Amino acid sequence: MSVTHTEVTAGPADLDPCGQAGYPDCGIRDVLDRVGDKWSVLVIVELANGARRFRELQRAVDGISQRMLTLTVRRLERDGLVLRTVYPTVPAQVDYRLTETGASLTHLVKALADWSLGHRDGIARARQAYDARHPGNEIR
Amino acid sequence: MSVTHTEVTAGPADLDPCGQAGYPDCGIRDVLDRVGDKWSVLVIVELANGARRFRELQRAVDGISQRMLTLTVRRLERDGLVLRTVYPTVPAQVDYRLTETGASLTHLVKALADWSLGHRDGIARARQAYDARHPGNEIR
DNA sequence: CAGCATCCGTTCTGATACTG
DNA sequence: CAGTATCAGAACGGATGCTG
Numbered sequence: 001m002s003v004t005h006t007e008v009t010a011g012p013a014d015l016d017p018c019g020q021a022g023y024p025d026c027g028i029r030d031v032l033d034r035v036g037d038k039w040s041v042l043v044i045v046e047l048a049n050g051a052r053r054f055r056e057l058q059r060a061v062d063g064i065s066q067r068m069l070t071l072t073v074r075r076l077e078r079d080g081l082v083l084r085t086v087y088p089t090v091p092a093q094v095d096y097r098l099t100e101t102g103a104s105l106t107h108l109v110k111a112l113a114d115w116s117l118g119h120r121d122g123i124a125r126a127r128q129a130y131d132a133r134h135p136g137n138e139i140r
Numbered sequence: 141m142s143v144t145h146t147e148v149t150a151g152p153a154d155l156d157p158c159g160q161a162g163y164p165d166c167g168i169r170d171v172l173d174r175v176g177d178k179w180s181v182l183v184i185v186e187l188a189n190g191a192r193r194f195r196e197l198q199r200a201v202d203g204i205s206q207r208m209l210t211l212t213v214r215r216l217e218r219d220g221l222v223l224r225t226v227y228p229t230v231p232a233q234v235d236y237r238l239t240e241t242g243a244s245l246t247h248l249v250k251a252l253a254d255w256s257l258g259h260r261d262g263i264a265r266a267r268q269a270y271d272a273r274h275p276g277n278e279i280r
Numbered sequence: 281c282a283g284c285a286t287c288c289g290t291t292c293t294g295a296t297a298c299t300g
Numbered sequence: 301c302a303g304t305a306t307c308a309g310a311a312c313g314g315a316t317g318c319t320g
Contacts, residue, residue: 028182031256031263036176038293042168054302065294070303074279080266091301092300101262108255111248116171119241123171126220126241139214178312194282205314210283231281232320284319291312299304 034079039064039072041109044098047082048106051097081105174219179204179212181249184238187222188246191237221245 034040039061046052046060058069073096076082081102087093098106131137174180179201186192186200198209213236216222221242227233238246271277 028253028256028260031260032176032181032252033178035252035256036172036178036181038169038173038176041172041176066303067295068293071279071293078267078270078279079263080270081263086302089301090300092303094302101259101266104259105255108248108251112172112175112252113168115245115248116168116175119244120168120171122241123174123219123221127218130218130220139211139218206283207315208313211313226282229281230320232283234282282320285317287314287316289312289314291310293310294308296307297305300302 034075034081035105035109037072037075039068040076041113043069043072043076044081044102044105044109045113047096047098047102048110051095053093053095057096076102174215174221175245175249177212177215179208180216181253183209183212183216184221184242184245184249185253187236187238187242188250191235193233193235197236216242 042061042064043057046057052060054069054073057073058064058066061069064072073082073084077084077096080099083097083099083102085095085097087095130139182201182204183197186197192200194209194213197213198204198206201209204212213222213224217224217236220239223237223239223242225235225237227235
């Protein structure tokens with residue numbers, strides 16, 4: 001399912017070729033998929049405030065199911081964005097914290113969350129306006 | 141045009157309440173879902189370079205199907221991030237361009253794409269290492 | 281050209297139940 | 301506490317055919 005990427009020699013500054021015909025997405029997809037998935041951003045934002053245990057995370061990220069939290073932190077761990085530490089206590093205790101790489105993402109992620117908050121109302125209004133202009137148009 | 145955010149009671153710096161128990165995600169989800177979906181970012185990046193017609197977009201965003209492009213631009217239009225203009229020519233001609241709001245997102249999106257490129261290799265290595273440490277663990 | 285409608289397999293998610 | 305396992309429903313995504 002994942003898109004295979006071919007070696008592309010494009011500098012970070014020049015994003016144009018990426019995703020264009022002949023430049024099969026560079027592999028940004030891989031990273032974007034992670035950043036873009038339903039819960040990663042919220043988890044990262046929470047961890048930006050410090051290490052958290054599993055339950056703490058679940059309580060902090062409202063609405064996330066146990067299963068999804070597990071999957072999310074596992075993926076983040078696999079990508080090297082989050083460090084998982086198991087303490088051999090009884091009952092088991094595990095905490096999660098951002099790695100340096102993960103931390104380097106936080107300001108971007110926060111900026112994104114920030115932008116979201118700042119434009120939330122405007123977007124909500126835009127949606128209402130659109131829906132009013134296009135009655136009976138289910139775009140979701 | 142700098143990214144100005146409209147009156148937010150909780151300062152942008154303090155994102156903590158969002159997504160926490162009792163603060164049902166504030167609605168960041170709505171916005172994040174858009175930003176985070178499979179194609180939006182790529183479309184936005186492409187439109188950041190100027191107005192594009194439907195076909196141009198499809199060619200530029202490698203791999204996107206007609207259906208997905210349609211859905212993606214519709215959603216972006218609905219959210220007020222993209223402006224759709226129809227020219228009554230024959231055959232029909234339509235172009236898409238970013239609105240100011242949409243444009244204000246490009247910095248963030250580009251920064252994100254940038255970060256992705258910059259950390260692509262590191263993440264790939266982290267994944268390999270993880271997979272080596274956890275044989276037979278299909279995380280996706 | 282720029283779509284919309286439909287079919288249909290794949291993936292994602294959440295709820296539920298159980299374990300070390 | 302911190303998971304794993306399973307299962308069914310929802311959402312996603314592509315292919316195909318048709319229209320103005």
